[in-house]
Amino acid sequence: MHGPLSALLQAGVFLAPKPWDDPRLFGEQIVLGLATGAVYALVALAIVLIYRSTDIINFAQSEMAMFGTFAMWSIWLSGVPFFSNPWALLVLAGLFGLGLGAVVERVVIRPVEGKPLLTIVVVTLGLFLLLNSVATWIWAQGELPKSFPSPLSVLKAVDIGFANIPQHHLLIFGVGVATMVLLGLLFNYTKLGLAMRATAQNPLAARLMGINVGNMLTLGWALSGTLGGISGALIAPVLSLHPAFMLSVLLYAFAAAVLGGLNSVPGAVVGGFIIGVAENLLGTYTPHAILGPEMKLPLALMLLVAILLVRPTGLLGERAVRRV
């Protein structure tokens, strides 16, 4: 064999690290992937929650979370006793997201409800530009990115038997899973959750049953804002704060949501974990000369597009049947 291809082969361009060379590294990649996957799953859940009930894809999800995280950073800097504790910040981030989500739904989204897809997409994109720009204006002064506190340490690792994992990543995984469990309990075992599911399934019938559909929609946005806020505060110590820091998370979350099927809640969770792990494995075990860690995002997105082409509604999504 001659020519450029054989030269590339001899130069080892296509050589990739092998998982069995270093099983500990492999284990670490898997667990780290599950941890970031939990964050992706949270944001994906936020997207799916809104999409199920209103058919709206919220492109501003990342910026809402980013905005809240920056607000938390301000509180942390201000040094107010009790509230500027990193644990308290996690809770506050959720509460801030709750409020922001509700306000956004009432002020921006309500007027365009039921309008064509393009209108809604553009409005959420307008919100994206607005929040991004305001955050840049308020917070992006001086040195960027800014560091965000973690309740535990990002650097100190814990040996969990087959891998060394930073404490913070264990926290991400724990809080992420706990949030999902709480959300599952809310939806499946409370009257409020039942009302929200009914609203998502058939707003007209829900209204006839005496459910205040408008309030349920606001609550859906508020919950999704909460999920975004918590995920922002969870991932910020790892990624550091920057006006665009949630954008890549949003893309992975889109990938997760679409992978699972945009209208499937379990799909979002499964998709989040799959994308988290796949991202790490693709970054580590592909030839670094031509792919490697920098290409994690494009690789994950290509994976997404490939899956979409085989199953346009995602792994667990239901095919929508339309009457024309």
Add this chain to the structure above:
Amino acid sequence: MEMEVWPFLALSLGVTGLVRLLPWGTERQRIVASLLVLLAFMCWAPFVLDNFRLFQMTRIAVLGLALLGLNILTGYNGQVSLGHGAFVLMGAYTVAVLLDRKEQLNLIDASPWPFWATIIVAGILAAAAGLVIGVPSLRLSGPYLAIATLAVMISFPIIVRKYGAFTGGSQGLGFSRPPQPPFLEDLISREAWMYFLCLLVLVVMVLLGWNLLRGQFGRALQAVRDSEVAAAAMGIDVARVKVLAFVISAFYGGVAGALLGLISGIVNPDTVDIVQSINYLAGIVIGGLASIMGSIIGAAALVFIPSDAAKVVAKLPILSSDVVTRAPGAIQGAVVIVVMLLMPYGVAGVLHRLARLRLDQIAARWREAPALLSRSLQRASWTWDIRPWARHGPGTGHSPREGVVGRGQGNLPTQQPREDPTKGGQ
């Protein structure tokens, strides 16, 4: 003679509008004449505007081209794409690679690429990329397509950075902007030459686009947008039309990118970033969907909002000028949301209605005004009444907005079917 840009634009648009609206000749003559007048004014621009404003006008021409491409795909064909910036960036890189690396990519006779050839190559390469992306996109629709194209837009700069040996990595590529042809050297400056080049390409591409969109293909595009099933039933090859829309849109994007590269002389992965790509979509929405004129109006909005909105908004007492100078995107986002809520057909839609107004109809409208006003006041007092003791109002469950209808479609009090002022009486 020197002029500020706003008086200049007011003058040119005013004269154009007069030619268009004054009652003379046939409708067709009025349209053609007004466009020629506008073109003449635009050719006059380099001689009256300063360099900064001229560069802005050049950017409007380039952006207008890019937005026209996106409008063909999204406005006319209904495929929502957030990835148009990728095609523009690709066009810019094509030009940069061809002009910067003359030694490696020489033509057969070892002469460097002429700049006009790189524009064509950029368009063709981008169109090929449009084909590659358009075919798989056939399986995606609505939000899925928006997300997939967003993914393309995000990935492209990352790939460009990774393969830096060819693309110059994060630093990008620099090259010298093409000099004016010899016979123009004494007449116009380099900036004016760049402007005329972009204006020429824009005019040619607009004519091509207009020719394409007014005919059978344009109608097929819109039929597919409005209903794929109905379009297929009428014998339109839906898949072919959708892929072609992608290819043509990408071609426009590639040519716009080539011009963008040529006017700036440097291309790097941040030349078109994701916010810019989102702005393209915002631009066609502000300007007007499915409208050639709307694309160019949108481009003007995208250029002038960051630079001039500051001065306008700073006069408002509630905001400090600080917001505006440091957060132009905030205004842009707000403008997008407000336009979406108030003018679903964008500025071009409003102008279109204005152009159809006739003086006698306006007079009729004025005579009707008191009745209209009282009717709308009546309506407002009903829907906006927030007195808690009022039986009809939001929150009481008796307001028409909260009646038993599908969510979001408030059941407003029956409106008198008002005669459409845009129709009849021509």
